[in-house]
Amino acid sequence: MRQKLVVGNWKMHGCGADNRRLLQALVAGLPTVGDASVAVCVPFPYLAQAQSLLAATPLAWGAQNLSEHAQGAYTGEVSAAMLADFGCRYAIVGHSERRALYGEADAQVAAKFAAAKAAGITPILCVGETLAQRESDETVAVVSAQLDAVLDAVGVAAFADAVVAYEPVWAIGTGRTATPAQAQAVHAAIRARVAGRDADVARGLQILYGGSVKAQSAGEIFAQADIDGGLVGGASLVAEEFLAICQAANR
Ligand code: 13P
Secondary structure, eight states: OOOOOOEEESSSSOHHHHHHHHHHHHHGGGGGGOEEEEEEOGGGGGHHHHHHHTTTTTTTEEESSOOOOSSSSSSTTOHHHHHHTTTOOOOSSSEEEEEEEHHOOHHHHHHHHHHHHHHHHHEEEEEEOOOHHHHHOOOOHHHHHHHHHHHHHHHHHGGGGGGEEEEEEGGGSSOOOOOOHHHHHHHHHHEEEHHTTTTHHHHHHHHHHEEEEEEEEHHHHOOOOOOEEEEGGGGGSSSSHHHHHHHHTTO
């Protein structure tokens, strides 16, 4: 059995005082969550705060992006080693907002994945189709190409300690979730794609669903055979809601 994992992606939200309240409420509520692993991916300036508040707790933390470069003249960028310095367990790579708004292409996403791995950070690789792509029946082709780009660059063995998140672009921040059946079909396709390279790695791979996950919908989504938890945006900013989603991962 793969362990369930629920990751909050705060995106560009928060301030020191609000974060403190949110993190303390999550830590206080964590014993009600059961076996699922839980993490929060916070904006870079708050990594130190996450580290100091969470270091002695079961709540893991991570970043939402990183540079593909190890160091050098890259003004404004943050390296994997810097994230490791702040105790990051996870780094999101290739989020659709990075791909769409900041022009991150598959090759760069693959390089970021490799950079995270090299620093001992577990990458959470996001893949997902746009509405137009879904409507023209390209979902599996699009997601497979995004996955293949990274598999080709880093090798399937690197996925033994990595997480994939399926996030249909049309479901992000829209209130419109994929149905459990729609999500399961894509998750199964992702697992099969990885299994084509290594069946053991595919069996152990945690594949999260992301896109308007709410406490109300989480249970049915997380109950699908190939859905191992969630990558949660908006709902991760409200302690009660996020904890309820984490609890749903255990049912
Ligand atoms: P929402 O849960 O706000 O739709 O965001 C999903 C997401 O993009 C998580 O990475």
